[in-house]
Amino acid sequence: MQISDTQLELVNRQIERLRASDNFYGRRLKEAGITGVTDADDFRRLPFSSKQDLRDAYPLGLAAVPEEKIVRIHSSSGTTGTPVIVPYTARDVEDWATIFARCYQMAGVTNRDRVQITPGYGLWTAGIGFQAGAEKLGAMAIPMGPGNTEKQLKFMMDMQSTVLCATSSYALLLAEEVQRRGLQDRISLRRGVIGSERWGEKIRQRINEGLGIESFDIYGLTEVYGPGIGISCSANDGIHYWDDYIYLEVVDPKTGDPVPDGEWGEIVITTLVKEGAPLIRFRTHDLSRIIPGTCPCGSPFPRIDTIRGRSDDMFKIHGVNVFPRQVEEVIASFPQLSSEYQIRLSHLEGRDTMRLYVETDGTQDFLALADEVAHECRNRIGFTPLVKVVELGVLPRSEKKTRRVFDERYE
Numbered sequence: 001m002q003i004s005d006t007q008l009e010l011v012n013r014q015i016e017r018l019r020a021s022d023n024f025y026g027r028r029l030k031e032a033g034i035t036g037v038t039d040a041d042d043f044r045r046l047p048f049s050s051k052q053d054l055r056d057a058y059p060l061g062l063a064a065v066p067e068e069k070i071v072r073i074h075s076s077s078g079t080t081g082t083p084v085i086v087p088y089t090a091r092d093v094e095d096w097a098t099i100f101a102r103c104y105q106m107a108g109v110t111n112r113d114r115v116q117i118t119p120g121y122g123l124w125t126a127g128i129g130f131q132a133g134a135e136k137l138g139a140m141a142i143p144m145g146p147g148n149t150e151k152q153l154k155f156m157m158d159m160q161s162t163v164l165c166a167t168s169s170y171a172l173l174l175a176e177e178v179q180r181r182g183l184q185d186r187i188s189l190r191r192g193v194i195g196s197e198r199w200g201e202k203i204r205q206r207i208n209e210g211l212g213i214e215s216f217d218i219y220g221l222t223e224v225y226g227p228g229i230g231i232s233c234s235a236n237d238g239i240h241y242w243d244d245y246i247y248l249e250v251v252d253p254k255t256g257d258p259v260p261d262g263e264w265g266e267i268v269i270t271t272l273v274k275e276g277a278p279l280i281r282f283r284t285h286d287l288s289r290i291i292p293g294t295c296p297c298g299s300p301f302p303r304i305d306t307i308r309g310r311s312d313d314m315f316k317i318h319g320v321n322v323f324p325r326q327v328e329e330v331i332a333s334f335p336q337l338s339s340e341y342q343i344r345l346s347h348l349e350g351r352d353t354m355r356l357y358v359e360t361d362g363t364q365d366f367l368a369l370a371d372e373v374a375h376e377c378r379n380r381i382g383f384t385p386l387v388k389v390v391e392l393g394v395l396p397r398s399e400k401k402t403r404r405v406f407d408e409r410y411e
Helices: 005-021 024-031 040-044 051-056 090-106 126-137 149-158 168-181 201-211 324-332 366-380
Strands: 070-075 085-089 114-117 140-143 163-167 191-195 214-221 226-232 239-241 246-251 265-271 282-288 315-317 320-322 337-348 351-360 386-391 405-407
Touching: 005 024, 005 265, 024 051, 070 090, 085 090, 090 126, 090 214, 090 226, 114 126, 114 149, 126 140, 126 226, 149 168, 163 168, 168 191, 168 201, 191 201, 201 214, 201 324, 201 337, 214 239, 320 324, 324 337, 324 366, 351 366, 366 386
Parallel strands: 114 140, 114 163, 163 191, 191 214, 337 405, 351 386
Antiparallel strands: 070 085, 214 226, 226 239, 246 265, 265 282, 315 320, 337 351
């Protein structure tokens, strides 16, 4: 996706702001002698920024404005290492609400909807972002926060919520509970705005069927506002992103070189108007591709494909590089399996072992099904895991993000 003259002008304003702030990236620009960019080639010579850069700037080294202009901070949801603290100005908060409201509109949400918000509040960007966007749109926000499934279901019925905001893991948990309790006729949900973790078509179908909704995949990350920088549409043909607020590139994860539109690579984001903590060429590690052409929905905003995974979530076993997405594709090829799985990597008697746990609806013999899944893994990925088939609902569900890969080799 070629950068436009308007976007270049906004990048130059960000470069000016960063150099004046003398934060980590401003110093990097000064050391490189960069005062601005004139064309796409110039832009591609700008240095990348990374999550480690942001950690090194802890606590407020990302700020590109005087402290008196910072009205809020958020922090990434990672549980290890130094956290990333992202400062926001009043304009950043307003801009975030504006683009989030766009996401709701793309999903067909109006000011007559009742929006039940289950993601967490606090330092994490999710809950407050979903709420601000709903309020900006004029919809009724029901700020439940995470957990307490009994109360979630009660409010879903009593308040006649029409929109559910959740992680895909929690949306699946709620869908299964609604089905188990036979509550389909007592709820009024019609839309789901789902995000914060990768989820495939199989889990989407289970959520949609269980809750009787049409679901939309919202994209974002704390370092770049939070959720709301993009969302899928009714055509379900990729995720539209707001190119008047961010410039998005896709690069080769190994070389950092841009890849042609349509080819898979790592998403790199530049914030065009963010004040508190502007980011230029930030490597997200999310894997996707730019979808060329016009979307069937008619929106002029460009698209990326559904996030395939992360460049840093690969694991190696028996000399084979494996992404969780590849395992999900194997599982999706078996109609009798649910979307849930668990991978456990261990080191036994001098040899790495992968155990793959999957759930079935019980329509096929467990041992025969395990053999078929193992054989398909061998065909598609290049090695044979130890497959254990369990009954539907045995694997844990999460109210937040579900952890599916456990590497116990080095514990």
